[in-house]
Amino acid sequence: MAESAVDMEDARILKAIRAGDVDAYARLMTKYQGRVSGIVAGHAPRDRVGELTHEVFVRAYRSLSGYRGDSPFGHWLAKVAVRTCHDFWRAEYRRRERPESELSDECRAFVEEAAALDSSEAAEEAASRAEARELLSWALEKLSPTDRMVVTLTHIEERPVAEAAEMLGMSIPNVKVRAFRARKKLREVLGTVIGA
Amino acid sequence: MDGNTTRRLERLEAVLRATHARSDTPPPDPGMILSVLETIKTPVESVAANGVLWRMAAGAGLLAVATVVLAVFFGSGLEDELGRFLFYDPNGQVLVSLLGI
Numbered sequence: 001m002a003e004s005a006v007d008m009e010d011a012r013i014l015k016a017i018r019a020g021d022v023d024a025y026a027r028l029m030t031k032y033q034g035r036v037s038g039i040v041a042g043h044a045p046r047d048r049v050g051e052l053t054h055e056v057f058v059r060a061y062r063s064l065s066g067y068r069g070d071s072p073f074g075h076w077l078a079k080v081a082v083r084t085c086h087d088f089w090r091a092e093y094r095r096r097e098r099p100e101s102e103l104s105d106e107c108r109a110f111v112e113e114a115a116a117l118d119s120s121e122a123a124e125e126a127a128s129r130a131e132a133r134e135l136l137s138w139a140l141e142k143l144s145p146t147d148r149m150v151v152t153l154t155h156i157e158e159r160p161v162a163e164a165a166e167m168l169g170m171s172i173p174n175v176k177v178r179a180f181r182a183r184k185k186l187r188e189v190l191g192t193v194i195g196a
Numbered sequence: 197m198d199g200n201t202t203r204r205l206e207r208l209e210a211v212l213r214a215t216h217a218r219s220d221t222p223p224p225d226p227g228m229i230l231s232v233l234e235t236i237k238t239p240v241e242s243v244a245a246n247g248v249l250w251r252m253a254a255g256a257g258l259l260a261v262a263t264v265v266l267a268v269f270f271g272s273g274l275e276d277e278l279g280r281f282l283f284y285d286p287n288g289q290v291l292v293s294l295l296g297i
Contacts, residue, residue, distance in 0.1 A: 022237055029229045034221070041221040050225050057232045114211045115204035123207065127214030135208075136215045155209075156216045190208050191201070 010073040017064065029057050032074060036081050043085035043152060045137075052088055056081045082149070082167040089145035103138055103193065107131045111193045135193075142189045147182035154179040155186070 006014070010031075016024040033053065040052045060080045067076050103111075110131035117123050126132055140148050146168075153164035154175065165175040269275055 023233065025236065026229050026233060029232060033224050033228070037224060038221045041219055042216065046219075046222060049222050050228065053225075054228055054232055054235075057228075058235050061232070061236045111208065115208045117207050117211070120210065123210045124214050126211050127218055132211055132215040133219075136212050139212070152216070156213050158213070186209075187205050190205055194201070194204050194208065 006069045006073055011069070014064070014067075014069075014073070017061075025057075025061055028073070032077050035074060036077060039078055039081040040085060042157065043082065043149065044088055048088070052084055053081075055088075056084045059084055079167050079169070082153070083169060086145060086149045086168060089148055093145050104131075104134065107134045107138070108193060111135060111190075115194050139186060139189050143182060143185055147178060147185060150175055150178045151182040151186055155183050 010028065013024050013027050017028075036056050037049055037053045040056065041049050044052050056077070060077055063080065067073070110126070110129065114123070114126045114132070114135075117126060140152065143151060149168060150164060153159045153167060154161060159167075161175050161179060162172055164179070165172045168175065170178075
């Protein structure tokens with residue numbers, strides 16, 4: 001049953017890599033580069049996506065011995081990607097290189113406008129604006145690295161708690177508690193802008 | 197938090213969700229694959245070299261500490277005091293207890 005979870009082509013490539021053909025890894029990277037970049041882009045700043053995607057593939061290669069083939073290779077790679085982003089934020093917060101940014105006046109005005117929208121179409125339209133990206137990045141910056149990852153996976157991407165827990169390598173109860181607290185914190189942060 | 201505020205927050209969250217869903221992925225870097233291959237072909241050397249450096253630094257540190265301890269110990273008269281403390285035993289009590297007699 002474990003073997004059937006892996007795509008036959010992936011299994012062949014993995015076998016070649018384990019037999020010492022390192023260059024065969026290029027085929028896996030070609031296949032999954034877009035998917036990994038997409039996951040990274042959802043969690044990290046745009047200007048760091050290339051560097052982090054590189055890091056994900058290097059990490060994945062070095063941990064290949066830990067991949068037992070009980071889930072599709074793409075799922076396993078997604079976990080590596082999410083954990084790499086988590087580590088990225090932990091390192092960033094430790095360095096504290098990022099100054100605490102303040103919301104621009106345009107963004108504050110946008111918040112008032114967005115909070116008054118009454119249809120999902122209008123929300124979609126508002127989401128395309130630069131102020132929406134600024135608000136998202138500002139609000140997430142106020143959370144701890146783990147809360148940031150948990151809230152992004154469970155609340156913003158609306159993934160099931162079990163899936164988020166698996167991706168982050170945390171227990172389900174821990175993610176449940178963190179998701180609840182992180183969402184509360186996110187609301188408090190947003191509340192300071194809308195004057196709640 | 198009243199109902200109106202909750203509704204406003206929910207709308208704001210909906211916008212944030214839509215914003216996140218729209219986050220575009222930069223185009224794939226054609227050089228990345230070669231760069232990864234280059235990195236994974238040379239990891240062991242760098243890790244080993246790093247390990248050697250750490251061991252060398254630890255050895256040098258240990259040697260420096262031992263030198264300082266020796267310099268302080270011999271020349272301060274402390275070694276005589278310690279010798280007297282350990283071996284001055286007019287009644288042979290330490291010897292008796294050491295031999296378990």
